[in-house]
Amino acid sequence: MNIFSSKQAKPLLNPLLKDNPVTAQVLGICSALAVTVKLEPALVMALSVTAVCGFSNLIIALIRNLIPNSIRIIVQLVVIAALVIIVDQILKAFAYEVSKQLSVYVGLIITNCIIMGRLEAFAMANKPIPSLLDGFGNGLGYGLILALVAFVRELFGSGSILGWKVMPGGFYELGYQNNSLVILPPMALIIVGVIIWVQKAHTKEAK
């Protein structure tokens, strides 16, 4: 079985653009605002969500026929919570600084609607491999938006990318200033809004 045949790739690629969880389904907005001040935590957050989303989808898909319907939500939550705690522990061991910046938001992945949404909508009814791809796809789709927003916010808010100063010093001499409005949460919402706008306009044209 070729996992990159067009049918197989669909769950992986669709959520990146057409069905993006943030811009098309408007899920996971809270953390998209909270962790996108700098690019590095945003990327780590994106990676964490992708891992949790992918593997929880895989696990639930593997045991989907064994889960009693009456307790399925609890089972899903237990699986997600366990994976999130593992991710949190790994970050604390290997990326301590970033884990401190992300603080409570790693724990809050548990409540990210994208993950439980995918479990309910996809993993409960599909085979393990497509579910794994669907999970990764949605995590990456979320991560893509996070990275875009964080890129804009770090560039204009701090004049740097991944902590490296990229704004030429000459700009500052000419009176350019880092825009602290971009650092504040409302600006993240505006950037997400602009991305949604661009995407909506684009898909309309494609039709």
Next chain:
Amino acid sequence: MKNFSNLYIFGFSSALVLLVAAALSFTSLSLSDRQSANVEIERKQNILSALGVESEAQEVETKYEQYIRRGVVIKADGSEANGESPEKIDLKKESLKPVAERLLPLYTAEKEGKSYIVIPVRGTGLWGPIWGNVALEDDMNTIYGVTFDHKGETPGLGAEINTPAFQQQFRNKKLFDASNRFLSVAVEKPGSYTPNDHTVDAISGGTLTSKGLQTMLKTGIEPYQTYFSQHKSN
């Protein structure tokens, strides 16, 4: 969807919970060494940072060796408690004991030919613990630098206590007044007081965190007074 018997549901959830517990214990145990190493690095970084020495994780050990002379544990009467190491003191437990029985950790340091002491403090903010380090000059009165951190104060409000802007205010503040009375440093609403040696601006919207910090400084440093009077240079 099949109908499952109650017994099956019970068995299924028990098995799931056991599996998850095993997986989590395994992760926690296998990573705990690395995690405590990270916490230790951060503790040393904070002590150094109170002395105005910033350090990357890789260079903490060398810088710590370079600046920190030794760590000691003293009692309220100023004498040294033998056989105790300051790293192991649990400030939360100590704060519950009567002052006379408390074990008080402190670090002596030397920077650019001058000697300093660093006192770790711990208290409660609005939502959870706050902690920090206070570096004093050798008159045991003038604050040389501070670091504060918190577990979960409100971002943008109480959480501002870990920003340089807030911490720099403490520099050159005095613990004692002219008649050698212990006043500590109060955190007051900006504009509500005339600037003096014992007051800094509180954080707007972070009143309870600010007040917690003020209490932390007062109760945390007060027991060291005997030590101060024995060791201060004039």
